[in-house]
Amino acid sequence: xxxxxxxxxxxxxxxxxxxxxxxxxxxxxxxxxxxxxxxxxxxxxxxxxxxxxxxxxxxxxxxxxxxxxxxxxxxxxxxxxxxxxxxxxxxxxxxxxxxxxxxxxxxxxxxxxxxxxxxxxxxxxxxxxxxxxxxxxxxxxxxxxxxxxxxxxxxxxxxxxxxxxxxxxxxxxxxxxxxxxxxxxxxxxxxxxxxxxxxxxxxxxxxxxxxxxxxxxxxxxxxxxxxxxxxxxxxxxxxxxxxxxxxxxxxxxxxxxxxxxxxxxxxxxxxxxxxxxxxxxxxxxxxxxxx
Numbered sequence: 001x002x003x004x005x006x007x008x009x010x011x012x013x014x015x016x017x018x019x020x021x022x023x024x025x026x027x028x029x030x031x032x033x034x035x036x037x038x039x040x041x042x043x044x045x046x047x048x049x050x051x052x053x054x055x056x057x058x059x060x061x062x063x064x065x066x067x068x069x070x071x072x073x074x075x076x077x078x079x080x081x082x083x084x085x086x087x088x089x090x091x092x093x094x095x096x097x098x099x100x101x102x103x104x105x106x107x108x109x110x111x112x113x114x115x116x117x118x119x120x121x122x123x124x125x126x127x128x129x130x131x132x133x134x135x136x137x138x139x140x141x142x143x144x145x146x147x148x149x150x151x152x153x154x155x156x157x158x159x160x161x162x163x164x165x166x167x168x169x170x171x172x173x174x175x176x177x178x179x180x181x182x183x184x185x186x187x188x189x190x191x192x193x194x195x196x197x198x199x200x201x202x203x204x205x206x207x208x209x210x211x212x213x214x215x216x217x218x219x220x221x222x223x224x225x226x227x228x229x230x231x232x233x234x235x236x237x238x239x240x241x242x243x244x245x246x247x248x249x250x251x252x253x254x255x256x257x258x259x260x261x262x263x264x265x266x267x268x269x270x271x272x273x274x275x276x277x278x279x280x281x282x283x284x285x286x287x288x289x290x291x
Contacts, residue, residue: 003231004231004237006228006231007227007228007229007231007237008228008237008240010224010225010227010228010231011224011225011228011237011240011241012240012243013224014221014222014224014225014228015221015225015240015241015243015244015247016221016243016244016247017217017218017220017221017224018217018218018221018225018244019097019244019247019248019251020213020217020221020251021213021214021217021218021221022088022093022096022097022248022251023093023251023255024210024211024213024214024217025037025041025084025085025088025089025214026088026089026093026256027210028040028203028207028210028211028213028214029085029088029089030089030207031201031203031204031206031207031210032201032202032203032207032211033193033194033197033199033200033201034085034086034089034190034193034199035190035191035192035193035194035197035199035200036190036194036200036201036203037085037190037211037214038081038082038085038186038187038189038190038193039187039190039191039194040190040211040214040215041081041183041186041187041190041211041214041215041218042081042183042184042185042186042187042188042189042190043183043187044183044211044212044214044215044216044218044219045179045182045183045186045215045218045219045222046180046183046184046187048183048215048219049176049177049179049180049183049219050180052176052223053174053176053177053180056174056176058174058176058177060180064170064172064173065173065177065181067169067170067173069165069166069168069169069170070165070169070173070178070181071165072161072162072164072165072168073161073162073165073166073169073178073181073182074165074181074182074185075158075161075185076158076159076160076161076162076163076164076165077158077162077182077185077186077189078158078185078186078188078189079154079155079157079158079161080155080156080157080158080159080161080162081155081158081186081189082154082155082158082189082193083151083152083153083154083155083156083157083158084096084100084151084152084155084159086148086151087099087148087149087150087151087152087155089148090148090151091146091148091149091151091152092146092149092252092256092258093248093249093251093252093255093256093258094248094249094252094253094258094260094264095137095138095146095149095152095252095264096149096152096248097244097245097247097248097249097252098137098245098248098249098264098267098268098271099134099137099138099149099152099153099156099271100152100155100156100159100244100245100248101242101244101245101268101271101272101275102130102133102134102153102156102271102275103156103159103160103163104241104275104278104279105126105127105130105131105271105274105275105278106156106157106160107160107163107164108123108127108278108282109127110160110161110164111164114164120281122277122281123277123278123281123282126274126275126277126278126281127274127278129270129273129274130270130271130274130275130278132270133266133267133268133269133270133271133274134153134267134271135267136263136266136267136270137149137263137264137267137268137271138150139263162182166178175226179222179223179226239276239279242272242275242276245268245272249264249268
């Protein structure tokens with residue numbers, strides 16, 4: 001099987017597994033404190049990636065890990081998980097999943113601001129369209145406005161910082177090492193959430209099972225997507241990330257009985273279309289002079 005086809009399959013599989021991770025995060029948050037859910041996620045994923053690091057003979061600490069990009073990535077990881085877990089615990093899964101598709105647009109803005117990457121008027125219009133799509137989904141000032149859904153945007157900002165840090169990270173630092181330190185940061189974030197809120201709700205066996213599902217699907221999904229990004233051309237496989245919105249909306253309807261209204265369908269369509277157009281322009285510019 002060609003590497004590019006394997007990469008596409010792994011990207012779709014990873015998106016499917018992340019949908020399950022989101023689902024288990026929402027379920028586990030109904031019987032445990034958010035801090036404990038976050039600690040379970042971070043601790044479980046850290047153990048998973050420790051095993052991978054040991055098998056590859058990689059050290060747990062090296063001076064080269066003391067890089068600004070690592071600090072940036074871990075800080076983004078903390079903000080990202082905080083925003084997403086609060087949103088998932090209090091808002092419909094379909095809404096949160098739709099809003100998460102704005103991540104590529106935020107990365108485009110960060111690339112233009114911090115890396116001085118060229119961004120023409122066409123992509124500026126795409127970014128504006130994406131913002132309109134986000135506003136349609138969250139419906140600010142309207143009767144259906146969900147304030148907790150806006151925490152998704154905080155999560156997206158954190159994930160963008162994390163991915164931006166990954167982008168400028170020295171290539172010799174492995175994916176397993178990055179994931180281990182990111183997971184450790186999530187664990188510490190969960191602990192601090194418990195300390196600040198004072199909310200420690202011991203899990204039921206059912207809740208613990210949901211937590212195990214969250215860790216399992218989150219870890220394997222991360223590995224699948226990371227492997228996909230290394231196997232194939234990023235410009236080819238990145239658009240396949242958007243299948244996650246289909247999986248997420250489907251899970252919201254089938255598992256939680258959520259109703260998907262027209263604004264969510266319209267808004268998510270605009271956000272995905274804007275992201276795909278921005279990606280196509282970026283790829284075209286990479287193949288020729290900017291226009």
